[in-house]
Amino acid sequence: MKNFITKTLVLLSIAMQFATTAKTQTISMSSPSANGSYINTVSLAYSVAPTSSPIKNVYFVFTYTSGFYTSQIGQTWTVTFNTVTPTKSRVFYANYLSRVDTAYTVTTTSTSSDTSMPSGTYTVKAFFTRTDNGIIFSSAPVTITLSVAALPPTLTLPASNSYVNNNFKVISNVNQTPRLSGFPKTLYFIKGPGDTTTIQLSVVQIDTFNININDIAGSNPVHIRSSTPNTLALGTYTVVLGIYDNLGHLPKYDTSFNVTIDTTKIPATITSPTTGALFRTNFDVSFILPKTALPNSTKLVFQKVGVSDTLAISDTASGNHTITIDPAHLLLSSNGISSSYPYLEAGQYSLQVIYTDLIYDTTISAPITFQLQTDTTTITPTLILPANNGSDVSTSHISFTLPENALANSVQVEFVGCNDNIVTLDAVTKGAHTYALNGADFLSSEGVVSAVPNQLPTGTYLVLLSYQDTTGNPRSYMLAKNYAFNNAVLGLNLDMLKGVLQLAKTHLQWETATENNVAYFDVQYSKDARNFSDVGKVKAVGTSYVKRNYSFIHNDPSADKNYYRLKIFNDNGSFSYSPTILIYKGAGTNEFKVFPNPAKDKLNVTIITSNTIGTHTLNVWDVDGKLVKTISVEASSGSNLFTVPINDLNSGNYVLQDGNNVSFFQKNK
Numbered sequence: 001m002k003n004f005i006t007k008t009l010v011l012l013s014i015a016m017q018f019a020t021t022a023k024t025q026t027i028s029m030s031s032p033s034a035n036g037s038y039i040n041t042v043s044l045a046y047s048v049a050p051t052s053s054p055i056k057n058v059y060f061v062f063t064y065t066s067g068f069y070t071s072q073i074g075q076t077w078t079v080t081f082n083t084v085t086p087t088k089s090r091v092f093y094a095n096y097l098s099r100v101d102t103a104y105t106v107t108t109t110s111t112s113s114d115t116s117m118p119s120g121t122y123t124v125k126a127f128f129t130r131t132d133n134g135i136i137f138s139s140a141p142v143t144i145t146l147s148v149a150a151l152p153p154t155l156t157l158p159a160s161n162s163y164v165n166n167n168f169k170v171i172s173n174v175n176q177t178p179r180l181s182g183f184p185k186t187l188y189f190i191k192g193p194g195d196t197t198t199i200q201l202s203v204v205q206i207d208t209f210n211i212n213i214n215d216i217a218g219s220n221p222v223h224i225r226s227s228t229p230n231t232l233a234l235g236t237y238t239v240v241l242g243i244y245d246n247l248g249h250l251p252k253y254d255t256s257f258n259v260t261i262d263t264t265k266i267p268a269t270i271t272s273p274t275t276g277a278l279f280r281t282n283f284d285v286s287f288i289l290p291k292t293a294l295p296n297s298t299k300l301v302f303q304k305v306g307v308s309d310t311l312a313i314s315d316t317a318s319g320n321h322t323i324t325i326d327p328a329h330l331l332l333s334s335n336g337i338s339s340s341y342p343y344l345e346a347g348q349y350s351l352q353v354i355y356t357d358l359i360y361d362t363t364i365s366a367p368i369t370f371q372l373q374t375d376t377t378t379i380t381p382t383l384i385l386p387a388n389n390g391s392d393v394s395t396s397h398i399s400f401t402l403p404e405n406a407l408a409n410s411v412q413v414e415f416v417g418c419n420d421n422i423v424t425l426d427a428v429t430k431g432a433h434t435y436a437l438n439g440a441d442f443l444s445s446e447g448v449v450s451a452v453p454n455q456l457p458t459g460t461y462l463v464l465l466s467y468q469d470t471t472g473n474p475r476s477y478m479l480a481k482n483y484a485f486n487n488a489v490l491g492l493n494l495d496m497l498k499g500v501l502q503l504a505k506t507h508l509q510w511e512t513a514t515e516n517n518v519a520y521f522d523v524q525y526s527k528d529a530r531n532f533s534d535v536g537k538v539k540a541v542g543t544s545y546v547k548r549n550y551s552f553i554h555n556d557p558s559a560d561k562n563y564y565r566l567k568i569f570n571d572n573g574s575f576s577y578s579p580t581i582l583i584y585k586g587a588g589t590n591e592f593k594v595f596p597n598p599a600k601d602k603l604n605v606t607i608i609t610s611n612t613i614g615t616h617t618l619n620v621w622d623v624d625g626k627l628v629k630t631i632s633v634e635a636s637s638g639s640n641l642f643t644v645p646i647n648d649l650n651s652g653n654y655v656l657q658d659g660n661n662v663s664f665f666q667k668n669k
Helices: 002-024
Strands: 026-031 035-037 041-048 056-069 076-081 087-093 104-108 120-130 136-138 144-145 154-157 167-173 187-193 194-201 206-212 226-227 235-243 251-260 269-272 275-278 281-290 299-304 306-314 319-325 337-339 347-356 360-362 367-372 383-386 392-393 395-404 412-417 421-425 431-438 448-452 459-467 476-486 492-502 506-515 517-526 533-539 547-555 561-568 573-578 581-584 591-595 600-607 612-624 627-635 637-647 651-660 661-667
Touching: 026 056, 026 120, 026 136, 035 041, 041 120, 076 087, 076 337, 087 104, 154 251, 167 187, 167 235, 269 347, 319 547, 383 476, 395 459, 412 492, 492 561, 492 581, 506 517, 506 561, 517 547, 533 547, 591 661, 600 612, 600 651, 612 637, 627 637
Parallel strands: 035 144, 275 367, 392 476
Antiparallel strands: 026 041, 041 087, 056 076, 056 120, 076 104, 120 136, 120 144, 154 167, 167 206, 187 194, 187 235, 194 226, 235 251, 269 281, 281 319, 299 306, 299 347, 306 337, 347 360, 347 367, 383 395, 392 395, 395 431, 412 421, 412 459, 421 448, 459 476, 492 506, 506 547, 517 533, 517 561, 561 573, 561 581, 591 600, 600 637, 612 627, 612 651, 651 661
16 A cells, blocks of 8 residues: 555646646747748747757648649658757758758658658647656647749750751750650740640659651650651741649749751852962952861862861861962961971862761862962072172171062171170061161161161171061071171270179279270170170270270179170260170180181181180081081080081081181181
């Protein structure tokens, strides 16, 4: 009896505790709201009171009460929050049940394999379970309306703005599992108002099949149920893939725009040149592309006996096109992309245009024939002045004849010697031309377009005249050798400027034969022979009729090339420049001699240098400016004697070059 009373008291205590807990603990649902309407997603929000309640889990139960899919009435979908706090809200994707979401987990009593809930009316309640005693508490129920749209399908092929032929591929994906045969996929080909072909497709999630425009239903009976009508005409369509399901979901579509069905093969038409045309230089090829071409597929094919040259061009749009052909440099032709050969030889050609349209049909135009007398060389000019072994003082007199018209700004005179100068002249017309170049300021001379550098120092030069013809063929050269130029400085006769490197410093020396009102010398230095800066000033004697010697030490020469010149000022503020000299810190040459001259089998070369051991490259050039021999020698400080074999050279005149030092010699038999 005592045990019975004890058990009864315990049960009574538990019952009283449960009753007390039930009165003091609640879960309220702030969302979804009563009679609310939701599309695709539902916001779920709850609050547990008191907030100190030990919460094991929280879940929302959706019960389907009415809707299109009556067999689903009474089925439930439970959304369990994966983490809980006294108050929380989450967005629930009713249209995407298979969505990977760390916020919640969905379970259902429905046997449907659909990945979304059906549209219709639902009763929703929120629940939570205590951790300590497992007691479950629920909120008041609410009724909501849920509209769920079907997931949109994907129409991969045919793609927008594409061309297809009479048998083309269709690739589609409905992104969900359709169920009832009464709600299939539908493919619409819309050509215009009242002109639509409707194709009913089988209920397969991912489809890949071909459509034959002459028998759509017979193309693939496994995938195509029916087609109204059963053919597709040539033309441009808007293609729409529609998907319905049996849960009352709203239909969804995917669309490809401007899909063109085209089975025609139309060749290009050449309108220019006409058969029998004759060309000597650049000429135009005009043609009509009747259809849009694939990128890089348009080609001009030039054929003659034993030769086939193909020029690929960038033109793709349908319509008229004109290409300017440069026969000497095919890739310089307008819109040129690539060529199978760099130029067109002279001869009679057959020309055709090839292109591939957007349905990958390649066509070749009818041929036309023309005659080409190609010009692939620039005719050699005639250099009259300066002549070999010529000389000038202050003004360099240049006279030459162009055998044909020149490309603008292509005529150049190069002075190769102690200071390389390139002077561009304004000559363009065929015939004789004469220029007087001020050696102290080239740019002040009439007809000079550019000059780098702008001043020609006293020295001996190889003079090269060159130009390009109007077709842009390679330069043609003519030269004069052993041209002596004296850039006389006003008020001063400068005999020489030289320098040597000693203990990593440049020791400069110069000598004047006479001076007349000379104020001072600015010593200028450059690393590139273009940009000079002052590094020192030396006062001049002023007026003198005997030799005067000057010197200057530059303490910080570069590790490679060092250029020096004097800027000579007179008392009245006028100034001129001396020749520029080059001194190598690594392997500088102070004296360069060649003997015997003329020579037969070998040439002796003396290099006197103040520098330590260094490599010297000796180049031998012929009178046409062609490099015919190169040897490398190692020279040490002091005098060095080397032998250059020349028995393999033809008889004639040559130039031997060591850096900026040149010497002319004659090879005899």
